Amino acid sequence: MGSPRRKRLCLWFLIGLALSVIFLGHYYTADSPVCPGTVARTCQQERWDLEEAGILQDVRNRDLTRRTIMKRGNSTQDASNPKEKARSCPWSLKSKVKHNPTFEKQFDFDIPVFMWEQHFTPETWGRLKDRSVPYGWRDVPYPVIASTVQLLSESVHSQLVDEARFLNCCICCAVVGNGGILNGSRQGKKIDAHDFVFRLNGAVIKGFEEDVGTKTSFYGFTVNTMKNSLVAYAEYGFTQIPQGKDIQYIFIPSNIRDYIMLRSAILGSPVPEGYDKGDSPQKYFGSEASAGKFKLLHPEFMHYLKERFLKSEIINSQFGHLYMPSTGALMLLTALHTCDQVSAYGFITENYRLFSDHYYEQEKKPLVFYANHDMLLEAELWKSLHRVGIMKLYQR
Numbered sequence: 001m002g003s004p005r006r007k008r009l010c011l012w013f014l015i016g017l018a019l020s021v022i023f024l025g026h027y028y029t030a031d032s033p034v035c036p037g038t039v040a041r042t043c044q045q046e047r048w049d050l051e052e053a054g055i056l057q058d059v060r061n062r063d064l065t066r067r068t069i070m071k072r073g074n075s076t077q078d079a080s081n082p083k084e085k086a087r088s089c090p091w092s093l094k095s096k097v098k099h100n101p102t103f104e105k106q107f108d109f110d111i112p113v114f115m116w117e118q119h120f121t122p123e124t125w126g127r128l129k130d131r132s133v134p135y136g137w138r139d140v141p142y143p144v145i146a147s148t149v150q151l152l153s154e155s156v157h158s159q160l161v162d163e164a165r166f167l168n169c170c171i172c173c174a175v176v177g178n179g180g181i182l183n184g185s186r187q188g189k190k191i192d193a194h195d196f197v198f199r200l201n202g203a204v205i206k207g208f209e210e211d212v213g214t215k216t217s218f219y220g221f222t223v224n225t226m227k228n229s230l231v232a233y234a235e236y237g238f239t240q241i242p243q244g245k246d247i248q249y250i251f252i253p254s255n256i257r258d259y260i261m262l263r264s265a266i267l268g269s270p271v272p273e274g275y276d277k278g279d280s281p282q283k284y285f286g287s288e289a290s291a292g293k294f295k296l297l298h299p300e301f302m303h304y305l306k307e308r309f310l311k312s313e314i315i316n317s318q319f320g321h322l323y324m325p326s327t328g329a330l331m332l333l334t335a336l337h338t339c340d341q342v343s344a345y346g347f348i349t350e351n352y353r354l355f356s357d358h359y360y361e362q363e364k365k366p367l368v369f370y371a372n373h374d375m376l377l378e379a380e381l382w383k384s385l386h387r388v389g390i391m392k393l394y395q396r
C-alpha cells in the first residue's frame, strides 16, 4: 500500500496539481483583472476550447493583447471616447469579420450605434431632416428631437457598456428573441452565463426560467411594440416589461412616439402630448428610472443596417414605406456591433415551421409574418453569420 515509491508519485502529483492551480490562477487574473462582476463563463469556456486547439498559444505569441484591435478611424473631436483606447479581446467577432471578404465589406464598426447629445449637430440635423422615420427625422418637429437628444448627455448614452471596464477581457452577449424554438430548450443557464443579456418585446420570463434564463441587461423595443406586447401577451403573464436596478432600456426610434416617451421617461413626468398623452413612464420603466437607464438607437445606424444587411425587396413594394428590420434583428445587430461575442437564442432558423410563434404559447401557432418585416431575409442573415463563425445561432 504505502510504498515509498507510491508516496513519491503522490507527492509529485500534488505538486503538479498545486502548480497548475497557481498557473491557471495567475493566467486568469493576469488576463482579466478588470472584468466586472460575474466574469463571463462563456468567455472562459471559449478560452478553454481555444487553448485545447492550440490557438490561444498563437494568439499570445503574437501578442495581440497589446495591439489596437478596435480602432475608431478618423474622428478628431471624439478623442475622449473610450472606444479610442485599445480593447483586447483576441477572439472578438471583429477578427472573424475582418477575415471574411463578404462581411468585411458590410460591417462598419466605426459607425455610431447610439444617438446622444454630442451627435446632435447642425450637420446631423441636416442629414436626417429629410429622411423619414425610423431612419431620419422628417416626421418629427425639431423641438421634439432637440429636447429629447439633449437629455442624452452622459457617456452611458453613447456606448453599450463602459468599455474602459472591459479593456482586458471580452464582452459576451446573448440576445434572446421570443421564438418557439426556446420552448423546452433548457438554455436558461447558458443564457445567464453571458455578461449581458438582451431581451425584447414580449419577453416572458416567469415560468420559463429554465429555457430562457432570468438575467436581463438590455430591453429593446419601440413604444408601439412594447405596448402591443403588454396587451397581446398579458395572457402569458407579460404584464410589465423587465424592471430592475441593472436593466437598461434601448429605445428604437420608429416614430415620434418614441422620442416623446423617451423624453418623458428621463424627466420622470407624464407624456405631455401625442398618441401616448397622459401615460406615466414609471408604469413601464419603474419608479427609479433615471437618465442613465435609457439609450436611443441612432437613426443612421438603423439606415446602415437596412442598407447593408437587410435590404429587403419589400422596400420596393406597396409596403415599402413601412419596412424596417424586426425589433429582434435590430437588437441582434446592435449586439454584433458592440459586443465581442454574440449568441442568438430564439431567433428564426431554417426549420422554423417546427416551432410555435413564441416559446410561451401552449398550443402551437405558426410564425406570423408581418408585412413590415422580412423574416426570411433575416433568417438567411443569421444562418450566414453563424456559418462563418461571427455569431452563434441557437438551433435544434
Ligand SMILES: *[C@@H]1O[C@H](CO)[C@@H](O)[C@H](O)[C@H]1NC(C)=O
Binding pocket: 074
Ligand atoms: C483623417 O482626416 C484627414 C482630414 O479629413 C485626412 O487628411 C487624413 O488623411 C485622414 N487620416 C486617415 C488615417 O484616414
Ligand SMILES: *[C@@H]1O[C@H](CO)[C@@H](O)[C@H](O)[C@H]1NC(C)=O
Binding pocket: 180, 183, 184, 356, 359, 360, 361, 362, 363, 364, 365
Ligand atoms: C412547449 O413544450 C411543452 C412541453 O414540452 C409542450 O407541452 C407544449 O405543447 C409546447 N408548446 C408549444 C406551443 O409547442
